[in-house]
Amino acid sequence: MLTVFDSATIAARERLEAWREITAASLAPTAIDSPDPEAFTGRLRSMPLGNAQVTSLSYTSLVARRSSREIRKSDPECYQVGIIRAGRQGIEQNDASAMLGRGDLVIYDSSQPFEAIVSATSLAEAVHLQFPRRLLPLPTRQVAGLCATSLPGNVGIGSLLAAFLTSLADGRTQYIERDARRLETIALDLTTAVLAHHLERENPPLRSPTYTLYLRIIAFIENNLHRPELRPATIADAHRISQRYLHRLFQQHHPAGVAAHIRARRLDRARRDLADHRLDHLTIATIxxxxxxxxxxxxxxxxxxxxxxxxxxYRSNT
Incomplete structure (x- = not known):
């Protein structure tokens, strides 16, 4: 990871303002205060993963608020998933709140106001994965119910995501672009698996026949992306349902419409092929x-x- 900011190189009176600026540029603009600004210290390291980013942060006590005003000024429309490595950190969003400790995972949304409070006698530490909301194949309204809640990162499936993120944060390897994009896929798949696990645990209707049909349709789309004739009509026919019912299923369970999902998945597959130098012999038209x-x-x-x-x-730069 690349060290982007280290307060040890900055005069004490300038550290907090510099931290505001670097976190606004690297994550999202927030209003940050500290109970003792001249005693504030912080360090930020970052590594891009395609459209995503992993950031390792350490800092002393602070309060960070992202209000509707900051959102209107600048919104990357991202989710941030954090694993707490040290210290006690509180967060509030969407009428939910949690006090997080070592080993806890948390997700929050840059498009909704939130408040984070860190009260530490020593450095608090966290690793964040930030990625565009559109890349998460889960309904936005359901993910909102998990924001600012404590998710276990030291047991079960959460420990896989936590171990992956912390290994990236602690590693010294400088990944080439193609590797970074492969790691992005792994990070998003693990995040999806963790969130889907908790959604299914908290919302048994996700195991209803309707949701099972939706999952079968998603699998059908994945297996048939190469077919030019794949479109809502052929999907509906293959599952013996009307197109209206197909669109209703996606409205209930998916953040995008049927055609938009097909297009996005095809483009993601093409993007991976263009980044794979083993396929350099294939023309762009062939891909x-x-x-x-x-x-x-x-x-x-x-x-x-x-x-x-x-x-x-894209191909020439990867």
Whole structure:
């Protein structure tokens, strides 16, 4: 990981303001105060993982508030998942609150106001995974129910995510771009698994026949992304339901519509292929066709919108 900020290199009276600036740039703008500003110390290290980012932080006592005003000024529309490594830290969001200690996991949303309080006699430490909300394949309204709650990170499936994040934070390896994107996939899959586990535990209806059908449809889409004819009509026919009912299922259980989900998954598969140098012998048009895009020009426009980079530039820079 790269050390982005270390208060030891800054005059005491300037440290808190410098911390505000670096956390705003690296995470999200917040109003930060400290009970003793000149005694404040902090350190921030960061590592990009494709569209995601892992950040290791250590800091003394502070209060961080992200209000509607900060959200209106700047919102990365991200989730942040944190594993607490030292100290006691409190958080409030969505009418929920938790006091977190060593080994606890927590998720919060940059698009909703929150308050975090750290009262420590020594340095508090945490590792954060930040990623765009659109990359999490779980309903936003259900994830909101887990925000600012304490999730165990030292037992069960939570320990897998915690161990992964802390190993990245403690490692000294400088990953190449292709490795970082593979690690992004692992981080998102582990996060999804942890959150889905807790959603299923707290919401038994997720195991209803309706949700089972939704999962079968998601699996069907994953297995048929290469077929150009894959669209809502063919999915509905394959599962003997109406298109209206298909769209209703996605409204209930998915953050995006059917067509948008298909397009995003195809683009993600194409993005991985373009980053895989074992496939350099394949043209961009071939990779586009491989994932259901019949017209290269349509693929290029969609890929540029999805990633912010034209496919040719993406391939040459990874």
């Amino acid at each position: 586009a066709r491989r994932w259901g895009f019949g017209r290269p020009a349509d693929f290029s426009r969609a890929f540029h919108r999805h990633t912010g980079t034209p496919p040719r530039d």
